[in-house]
Amino acid sequence: MSSESNLSFEELSKDPTLLMRHAQPGKPLQGWEGRCGAVVDPHALLTTSNASRGLLQPPMGRDRSIYMRENYRYGQDDHLCWPQPYSPLRPHLGCIRLTCTETRFQPLYELPRLSDFVPWDDSSAIRGPGTWQRLQFTLFREACAPIIRAAEGGTWDEPHKSLILTNAHYLRMFLEHVETLPLVFERLRLCVAETQRLALELQAIIDYLTVYRPRMLGHTQRPSGEGSSGDDHLVGVFTMNPTVALEFCRAGVPIWYIHPLKMAGNIRIDTVEPVQDPLHLHIPTTPCRLKTRPIHIGAATDEAKYKAIERFTRSHLDAPNPFNTVQPPNLVHPEPAPSSADPARYRPYKRPGLSRRGKQKPASQLARGDTAKFDVVDHSLLPPLIVAWRRGLESVNADKGRPPCSAFGYALPRPDLFVTVQSQAKQSLMVSSWLRLRQGLLARLQAHFTPEVKTHQLWRTILQMDWLNTQSGSSSGRGEQIRRDQALAFLDGCHEELTVDTSVVAEGHWRGTSSSTLSHDDLREILWELAETNFRLEFSALDQKLSQKTDARHCKLVGECFPHGRWNLLHCVDLGSANWGLAHSNWLQRAPYILSMRRCMRDWRGCPASLSSDKDRYSEADIDDIHQDIASYYCETFFMTFGRAPILPRRLAHTPSVPYIPEARRCYHAQEPGYLLDVSQWD
Incomplete structure (x- = not known):
């Protein structure tokens, strides 16, 4: 140049x-x-x-x-x-x-x-x-x-x-x-x-x-x-x-x-x-x-x-976690004013020495040294809990003074909310409300939204609102308006991208059936989906709290705990998977999901030694023992982390009439009958 x-x-x-x-x-x-x-x-x-x-x-x-x-x-x-x-x-x-x-x-x-x-x-x-x-x-x-x-x-x-x-x-x-x-x-x-x-x-x-x-x-x-x-x-x-x-x-x-x-x-x-x-x-x-x-x-x-x-x-691909938005404060409340009624009567758990109705137990029962337990609701319309998980919940000491935090709310309504109402009319109203809100509430469970968990009572208020204005005698007082305003705030955290439109008059529906003509099996399917979605969201939230690993391998493990599961799409539940995964009647079909959940929990802080060892082969009794161990550990850990009982997986008594292709999972039969090999541990 x-x-x-x-x-x-x-x-x-x-x-x-x-x-x-x-x-x-x-x-x-x-x-x-x-x-x-x-x-x-x-x-x-x-x-x-x-x-x-x-x-x-x-x-x-x-x-x-x-x-x-x-x-x-x-x-x-x-x-x-x-x-x-x-x-x-x-x-x-x-x-x-x-x-x-x-x-x-x-x-x-x-x-x-x-x-x-x-x-x-x-x-x-x-x-x-x-x-x-x-x-x-x-x-x-x-x-x-x-x-x-x-x-x-x-x-x-x-x-x-x-x-x-x-x-x-x-x-x-x-x-x-x-x-x-x-x-x-x-x-x-x-x-x-x-x-x-x-x-x-x-x-x-x-x-x-x-x-x-x-x-x-x-x-x-x-x-x-x-x-x-x-x-x-x-x-x-x-x-x-x-x-x-x-x-x-x-x-x-x-x-x-x-x-x-x-x-x-x-x-x-x-x-x-x-x-x-x-x-x-x-x-x-x-x-x-x-x-x-x-x-x-x-x-x-x-x-x-x-x-x-x-x-x-x-x-955009992050897993939704409504429990990550608000940490309930651990407040020291002032002493309540004296009352003529015993406040223990209204506590949500079983109390030592008191029956479910708050009355004194006989002396023969007091001698057993009962501890506080969570109530398990049974109802003909409520799909039963998987046995291992029910036992896990019953094994928890539910003394509300044990957790170091106040109780968290719920990402979605509890399924038992629909079967503990006082009348058939209220149950029908709540089911109809849920079906009209279901898709929108699921849509708010995305990474860039920050939906807050709601208390059990607030979910009850939301679902008991007359969205179709069919109840002519509904209250119009100031208290009712306050409750309605609180309920309409359930979309906070969605950046105003989702809106409530109370002018829509169409009935909600479930798989093509309107809410007014649902069969008992339809209701069971609705409640199963609600329980499964809640369980997956809560499992993911607890994993994010306790996991010491966040790499791709661990995320993959979280997804493998559920049929066709993806760690960031756990809230997308396929009805056809209702009696697969952890709920399958055949232990060989349950085993891959149980073993995946155990490997996932090994990355959690405080994982017990009983979940830390592998075996060359597993019998049905081995798998059942592992299933019980992870269920008990999960229920106890969830209570101590979130201050309340978890929502647990259930199974349907019938097979839903929906197309479903079961997931192929890698577990091989050992040469000796009655045993299997977990080859997925070497993936």
Whole structure:
């Protein structure tokens, strides 16, 4: 390069053509030279040797606020839609496909439209949740499928192997997330956009390793028909490194070179063009409609920016935990005023020396030294507890002074709430209310919502509200209005994305049957689902409290405790699994879930020694003993952690008439009859 005098910012502002003093139109360009160029600011000059899109404004500044726009991208700071400074740790980002190159991949560049959004339940009193129209989701999944196959079927070296397989795993999880969960429309668009992000980044890694990196190293040549310009469909990169510029130009990846302004008099620039900012290319700047905060503040070159984007993307897949939002305070209450009635009469547990009705027990019973026990409700409409778990609950000393915290509320209503009412009319009202609220209440169990647990009494109030206004004699006093206002606050924590609509007059339904014509088996199925969903949510919450591990292996173990379980979708319960898993009548079918739950609990603080040892083979008696041990340990630990009795798994006396494909689990029969081998412990 020549040593001509420097050009000042003022001189170049008055006469930009001074940049063209070394122009040589028509001759080959080096990567750092400019087919076109322009001054960016008083300190920098921008050129490109191969980008046919012209000059793009680099994301400059140390305190850039990275926030999501209305298209669920990060505008100029998003590597999916705008070139970013070259990152040695992420060289594949410049190879992201900016535009669609094949029709089959078009769904990766389009967000769901409102016309393709299907409301989840027209009879629901909670408005907002819905799903993506089935055909559109199928096209989207088919667009992702070849990328997943290429990722999982290829031969990769580290560190790329781990990155590729991890992204493919999360891509599968997102597809299942979008397919399974009821989402509000904007939340659906966000999840689809994040799925697209994973798919496009995964495709870029594969393209970089199989196409562009070999060209950069000279192992393969770029097809002569492509010319010297960069591939228009690639995002490209900004760089200040001449080696990077040469390699990317050789591979056909668009590059924009940033020079210090003092070099302006020494750089070949053939033409001067204006620098285009995101507005010129219709990159949205309006914030997204969802309530989101900036995910990062810093320079575009910060590696922390990419980690923040990655962290936010994966956060959509977190397991819901309503118990993590509020920690009940352990308050010291003042002494109550004297009362003529014994307050022990109204305690929720069995008391030593008193019957369930609060009356003194006979002396013969007092001599046994009874301790406080939890009441177990039995009813013909309430599916029975699995025997091991009932015994586990009965083994707990339910003295309410034992737990170091106040009692937590419930994520969903307790199933026994529906069978302990005073009249058939109230029971019918509560079942109808639950069916009208069910889908919306399940939809609020998502990672980005913060629903609070509710007390047993508040759930009773919510379910006894006359949502259809069928009770002409309902109270209209101030006390009733206060209770109604409290009940309507049960959607707090959902960022106003879910709303209550009391004007809907359609009856709730269960599997196509209206709430007014439900059979006894229908009611049992409803209560079984409620018990199972509560149990899974509480099990996950206790695991998050006690687990000393949060890695992928442990998360996988949590899911394996339940039929077709996914650790982040435990609240999505399949009715067909009612008598499978822990409830199966055959011990060989129960065993895989019992052993998985034991391995999961081994990661909990305070796990007893009885759950810590493995055996070469297991008999039916061994499995039953382990089942009882984990049930007893769970009930005791839950009570001491959350201050109340857990909601436990139940089994149905009938087989639901729904299609269900049982899960294949790995447990092999030993050579000796009556024993099995747990081969899953070596996975």
